[in-house]
Amino acid sequence: MNTKLTLTIEQSIIERAKSYAKGKGRSLSDIIENYLKAITTEQRIVEDTSPLVNSLRGSFKSPESFDYKKELSKGLSEKYMA
Numbered sequence: 298m299n300t301k302l303t304l305t306i307e308q309s310i311i312e313r314a315k316s317y318a319k320g321k322g323r324s325l326s327d328i329i330e331n332y333l334k335a336i337t338t339e340q341r342i343v344e345d346t347s348p349l350v351n352s353l354r355g356s357f358k359s360p361e362s363f364d365y366k367k368e369l370s371k372g373l374s375e376k377y378m379a
Contacts, residue, residue, distance in 0.1 A: 321356070331355040 318325040335355050
């Protein structure tokens, strides 16, 4: 269930955030929701992960039908069996 949330944020930050969201083809609500999920969900963080990789976390949405393990297996098979 979605619920409306009111925030008080500096106007210049809101404008930059809306521009950023538009440039990414996402809604500002979606970006904020994903950020809040990321900081409130216990996640295993690999110490070897670079700051760049960490900054990209949550910026990609895969289709509901995406099977990560199947795609990984397919990619590894193509790489090592070819």
